[in-house]
Amino acid sequence: MKTCFQGDNVAGVSPEIWDAMTAANVGEAVPYGGDDLTAALGPRFGALFDGECTVCPVTSGTAANALALSLAAGPFDAAISHADAHVATSEAGAFEFFSQGGRLTTLPGQDGKLKSGELDRYLAATDSRQDGAVPPRVLTITQVTERGTIYSIDEIKTLASIAKKHGLRVHMDGARIANAIAALGCRPGDMTWRAGVDLLSFGATKNGAMMTDAVVIFDPTLTGSLDQRQRRSGHHPSKVRFMAAQLHAYVSDDLWLRNARAANAAAARLAQGLATLPGFEIVYPVDANMIFLRVSPASKALLERAAIHFRLSRQPGGDIFRLVTSFMSSDASVDELVNRCRNALTEA
Amino acid sequence: MKTCFQGDNVAGVSPEIWDAMTAANVGEAVPYGGDDLTAALGPRFGALFDGECTVCPVTSGTAANALALSLAAGPFDAAISHADAHVATSEAGAFEFFSQGGRLTTLPGQDGKLKSGELDRYLAATDSRQDGAVPPRVLTITQVTERGTIYSIDEIKTLASIAKKHGLRVHMDGARIANAIAALGCRPGDMTWRAGVDLLSFGATKNGAMMTDAVVIFDPTLTGSLDQRQRRSGHHPSKVRFMAAQLHAYVSDDLWLRNARAANAAAARLAQGLATLPGFEIVYPVDANMIFLRVSPASKALLERAAIHFRLSRQPGGDIFRLVTSFMSSDASVDELVNRCRNALTEA
Amino acid sequence: MKTCFQGDNVAGVSPEIWDAMTAANVGEAVPYGGDDLTAALGPRFGALFDGECTVCPVTSGTAANALALSLAAGPFDAAISHADAHVATSEAGAFEFFSQGGRLTTLPGQDGKLKSGELDRYLAATDSRQDGAVPPRVLTITQVTERGTIYSIDEIKTLASIAKKHGLRVHMDGARIANAIAALGCRPGDMTWRAGVDLLSFGATKNGAMMTDAVVIFDPTLTGSLDQRQRRSGHHPSKVRFMAAQLHAYVSDDLWLRNARAANAAAARLAQGLATLPGFEIVYPVDANMIFLRVSPASKALLERAAIHFRLSRQPGGDIFRLVTSFMSSDASVDELVNRCRNALTEA
């Protein structure tokens, strides 16, 4: 069963990134990160983020999140995330695995966002905790959130400052960071380390790379065990130069932002179109490239009759579908879906 | 700073248990459970619970809980507990450790009790979970709860049947199981396996033993890795006969219930006395041997001036104190505390 | 400092594999393995190995080894490897990590090979082990070995049958399996499952792929937790179709064997050339694409003066260097190195 706009990773690889990989495939290179492209990642991302950082390419977003969080929270510690966060719902306990048995504690929050008041109250309660507690050591914020909404820079700053007041580090799951930067129109550093983020999962795969995200570490005191953790988890590939090539191309000439703008624009167009259809309701603000759609039973039946399938989003409150656009989503493909839906709903 | 009625484990060892240990100290015995007393534990507890079971003595309640839960939930699984449960607040992540990185998920609930409707909704949502979820595999219920309340047998049956409907095993943290049985006046089997409990942490230390609780396993399919887990965690002591002796004496001639009745009666008397004092409010029903007390700022100041100290209970909603009686709590000691408080509050 | 022939993963990607990846980059595809290329891996490898198998693409050899071994050995179990095996020397404890605390036990053996007599004696001693032992559950054999030697099929059969006699599963670390198959001229199934191998780390990256090895599981009873382990370890990438494309191309038209034959031939030519040089001694039989070289102090000094550097192999017995050829190693590059060495040694 084929579903429509089921995810941004149905897309392939951006041509610019492909060319960079092709160029990296000339001649020999020192493996395991000893090559020039990998060595240049730190300075390149330092320039991108207006500040020094360590860059560790990985082959999945889960690996990025789990590696990053394990640098800040060990077996005696807790990480705090939103209840809808990917680390909580979709990574099969990768945080618990990489942290050697840490605890993931989740907080609720409308529109996929952590609320600063609730966070502060929760952390304050843990401050005076009894013996034998598992103290929170890191807060993870997802930007773009799992509900397609975007935290403002001020919201991030507030959450991060609350976390730090209580002694926590701050991690950002930026699987869709480009969509957020593109939407906010800010500098990458403004939404990350300047707002209090110590560790970043920098996503690229969903937005044009082949199989490369990165852990970006702004706080140099957190890198101590990185090499051992990479090796021990099998995330230390030999021909890492091909990952470095992807990352270089991804952030060159604003490719990442151009791709993200295209995906965001497609989502806006799609949401606008769908919102006009009978029995369709857009559930969350469409800040980036994700749309959550509630569909009336009658309309749902008509869609099914027309063999139009969306991906179900697992959340309370009835049948909610998730549609995600990518940098490859054309206006034509967006309009075609809206028209197919309109026909299905009105022909009846 | 000495606090009043700070816990049931300030008490020592019941004379009957002491005598049994003394008797066990005659001659030699095969170590590591090869002795007669340890061998007799299974049949003895089988008679006590009206059904077959495996009994594994351990030296702490945390060990009992963590060992028991790890038999039902591994590294890919979640355990569900009340947010106030000892496993969640006071065991430093023992569940995560023994389960090799499982996840502990907590649910709220008034008076320290899980609510069946909320549990059902939560588990129903996990049934249709997406890939990469950490599925719940075991529910742990605390009886007596951490707030001193007692689940009725029907409440336990309902929670257990919901858990089983969704494929979970059921564990009971019975650190104060004797106080519950004494209060309910039921047979031990009625409140445990007949109500759906597969695994029990059978507490004895808080109620007259020296350093012995036990894992009681009603479901024989769960015992497979028990021996390895005991050894691997250092909970396989050589002279286990002294633990077995404690357990035998503890359940003989209703000692455990007599001790529990004494503690429960002392708590009732203490609660009755404290409730009459100005600025004192009993927060939760005093079903067993624990009293939670909210004290007005004015009264609190007077208590402090009189050097009367209670143990603070870490929970939201202002200064709440926890008082716990034990089998050693005499009427005189109860009355003395009430009188000291009354004098402190009225002399002013 | 550039070293000569320092590893097979200095090479890039075979053109045939590149073309397959390019073809996979057309249009959209269901992520996380729902695409046609990934779905076809099982049948394709089934045909290759003359038998049914499960194929799980991963991005590193360490991931392949650790995932595979963790399917056969858990936290209470031991894995047995040669003391020189990659899992023992170079993976930072990945086995211990993925197995949640299993034990790696190593045995010595000349030329990088496990000896059947020693293995049998060792395992026999563990059969009558005392309580509290950590029983061996899986044997891992490296083919090509870390010393560049190759087990005969009979040697593998003998080791595997000893392992099975004592209740162990058998894993093969085939990071260089193509070089072994090419050298032995056998069918892939003959050297693996027909010889008793249950789990295979199928290497491709060192021999022409970009970043793709695979776990191949011949015993279907071992796959139960594979999906959870992949997700939990971050080895479940979204655009896995690009990995599948690499694997398909790699085994098509004998590409993997053609590449391996080229590497093996280059190593033979290089060894032949080096063996004639003064102070040079080839340490192990050059069965595949690796050469271990002992160099006299005098010759070593002359090499250094000529800025010729080899990669030191960490092993007892003085300065031993490791040279590895790849599918990209040309006769010219081989002859050039031999000539440079000869000049350095004779000009003096």
Added chain:
Amino acid sequence: MKTCFQGDNVAGVSPEIWDAMTAANVGEAVPYGGDDLTAALGPRFGALFDGECTVCPVTSGTAANALALSLAAGPFDAAISHADAHVATSEAGAFEFFSQGGRLTTLPGQDGKLKSGELDRYLAATDSRQDGAVPPRVLTITQVTERGTIYSIDEIKTLASIAKKHGLRVHMDGARIANAIAALGCRPGDMTWRAGVDLLSFGATKNGAMMTDAVVIFDPTLTGSLDQRQRRSGHHPSKVRFMAAQLHAYVSDDLWLRNARAANAAAARLAQGLATLPGFEIVYPVDANMIFLRVSPASKALLERAAIHFRLSRQPGGDIFRLVTSFMSSDASVDELVNRCRNALTEA
């Protein structure tokens, strides 16, 4: 089947220790180590060892070893032990569990003793290790060894200084430390911290205590995570005062040494008697309270006919039996066994 002299933990509790426990059972006490007896352990052991130390009572030797080692070696690290050490053969992977997946590496050595030359060579080889190695961080020495032999103070000093030269901490498994101190006639500090020992498993259970050993930490930089590790592993019992009482009595008035001397003398007497019997051979020097006996097939058959059973020691080289004396072993019981054996062997 009852076996003769099968272990020192067949014995019960020394009267002096029993009296101390009885005294501790008067009145109430602050639980979880807040009592006076537990608070006094540090100073008491400081006086005993002529130096400051932290004392953590535990209920098993495995717990002592695993907790202690985990303070010095984490998930990326290795511990080095003798191949016969209890941590390697009998603790079901407790080190791997408590260290969160560390590696245990074993070295051989005659008479149960590590050899300094071999240790130095092994550690030197790891110094220049390649990337991805699991570096040794702690050496564990067993005193009395598992073969009943005793390291001289000079031997310990040599091993410890080699360990430290290579950056390792030193742990001593002193399950039978009293027997060693009694035999060497040295001060406890001389055989431990003055010889380079940082962490000690101080055994008492085998020599007169009920269920109490202790971790003694001489290096104060190693105590950081001790409290969390105790709680997380269930080794933080509430009524720890009863353990403290045992330890105080155990080291008072030289009780531990008096008990050990009695056990050692009984072993000497027993060995002397057995050595005269036909077909009996004492395998290792009887330095303390353990005898290893090789018995000819003919003699073994005669013993069995007379229903005399010894405990088999799992080790290569044929049927070797292990006999262990305790502080309760009387001359009469020793002589009786020798006579029974003589009769069995000569009556035929």
